[in-house]
Amino acid sequence: MNRQVRVILDHAVLLLGLIVLGGCATPKIIRPGAVWPDNRGQHVQAHGGGIIKLGDIYYWFGEDRSRDNEPKYRYVACYSSTDLVHWMFRRQVVKLSDPELLGGNWVLERPKVFHNSKTKKFVMYAHIDGKGDYKFASVAVFICDTVDGDYQYLKSFRPLGHESRDIGQFIDDDGASYLIYEDRPNGFHIAKLSDDYLTLENDMGLVPEHLEGGALVHYDGLYYFIGSQLTGWGANPNKYATAKSLEGPWSEFKDIAPPETTTYGSQSTMLLKVVGSKTTTVIFMGDLWNPGTQWDSRYLWMPLEIGGGKLCLPKPKDWTLNIITGEAVIKNNHGSCVAPTLSTILMQGHYP
Numbered sequence: 100m101n102r103q104v105r106v107i108l109d110h111a112v113l114l115l116g117l118i119v120l121g122g123c124a125t126p127k128i129i130r131p132g133a134v135w136p137d138n139r140g141q142h143v144q145a146h147g148g149g150i151i152k153l154g155d156i157y158y159w160f161g162e163d164r165s166r167d168n169e170p171k172y173r174y175v176a177c178y179s180s181t182d183l184v185h186w187m188f189r190r191q192v193v194k195l196s197d198p199e200l201l202g203g204n205w206v207l208e209r210p211k212v213f214h215n216s217k218t219k220k221f222v223m224y225a226h227i228d229g230k231g232d233y234k235f236a237s238v239a240v241f242i243c244d245t246v247d248g249d250y251q252y253l254k255s256f257r258p259l260g261h262e263s264r265d266i267g268q269f270i271d272d273d274g275a276s277y278l279i280y281e282d283r284p285n286g287f288h289i290a291k292l293s294d295d296y297l298t299l300e301n302d303m304g305l306v307p308e309h310l311e312g313g314a315l316v317h318y319d320g321l322y323y324f325i326g327s328q329l330t331g332w333g334a335n336p337n338k339y340a341t342a343k344s345l346e347g348p349w350s351e352f353k354d355i356a357p358p359e360t361t362t363y364g365s366q367s368t369m370l371l372k373v374v375g376s377k378t379t380t381v382i383f384m385g386d387l388w389n390p391g392t393q394w395d396s397r398y399l400w401m402p403l404e405i406g407g408g409k410l411c412l413p414k415p416k417d418w419t420l421n422i423i424t425g426e427a428v429i430k431n432n433h434g435s436c437v438a439p440t441l442s443t444i445l446m447q448g449h450y451p
């Protein structure tokens with residue numbers, strides 16, 4: 100049976116199970132900060148992740164930091180969903196032992212998968228480094244014939260010769276694929292992948308701003324870039340800027356959730372555009388890191404208020420997404436993105 104057909108059948112069975120168990124399908128509510136159970140009832144392990152869509156199915160890849168993982172390996176997990184709410188665990192698509200002799204605490208972080216329609220291969224990029232000094236500062240590249248197969252480690256390199264730590268992925272509306280990477284001495288780059296996606300061919304330009312957790316979306320004729328500042332696991336005010344072209348020039352960077360100073364405790368990993376029959380919703384995908392109990396790190400996903408060169412992350416609340424129409428509804432939304440009035444400023448002690 101064709102793999103894509105099998106995945107569709109799996110999702111039909113999952114949906115049927117939910118209907119039988121609950122009398123009706125469980126409500127499609129995204130709960131920022133909550134445990135996010137997969138089809139096995141286990142919290143999704145896809146930290147620092149990224150999502151691709153194949154047909155009607157979304158695949159979420161991320162760092163698998165399960166408590167019972169073997170310490171000498173680094174893991175990437177893959178999940179699938181048709182509604183972005185119910186996630187089916189597919190498998191650990193990477194289980195890798197230190198391929199570059201980086202030492203005990205080596206890291207493999209922020210995996211991002213691209214599907215190359217010419218070669219039909221799935222290519223994964225991730226940040227690979229030594230934990231002690233972070234001096235390796237390179238990307239690791241993996242390849243696989245199927246979306247949720249065993250990804251084979253191919254190589255590591257410094258993109259276009261630059262240091263690279265946090266990475267992000269961006270697929271433009273025309274299908275062109277880019278890697279965003281943080282180059283500590285200089286800023287961040289947006290670089291186009293080569294034809295076979297196995298290397299980077301062209302830097303769209305260096306943005307001399309020190310941001311990581313880089314994420315991009317093309318919305319209504321403008322590029323919106325989001326990144327966090329360099330404070331490790333500690334949350335900070337994530338920032339955004341816009342540009343008409345990936346080459347820039349970029350506008351001034353502004354906070355995405357003022358007057359909040361920690362982005363509600365989260366760090367950006369991706370901006371996901373859901374184009375529906377009625378509207379387009381852009382989802383901020385953020386990580387709520389728990390450094391001491393990493394397997395319990397949560398997710399903060401919220402629909403952004405975006406348009407006309409402005410972007411705002413609303414206060415996290417439960418919300419629903421209609422994957423067909425693209426409509427997102429935030430429960431009890433009292434407009435945290437609206438400029439505060441004098442009375443709320445006085446009550447909350449916030450200053451403009």
Ligand code: GAL
Binds near residue numbers: 209311312329330
């Ligand atoms: C953050 C980075 C994470 C992880 C962490 C470790 O800055 O975004 O992916 O590397 O530091 O301290």
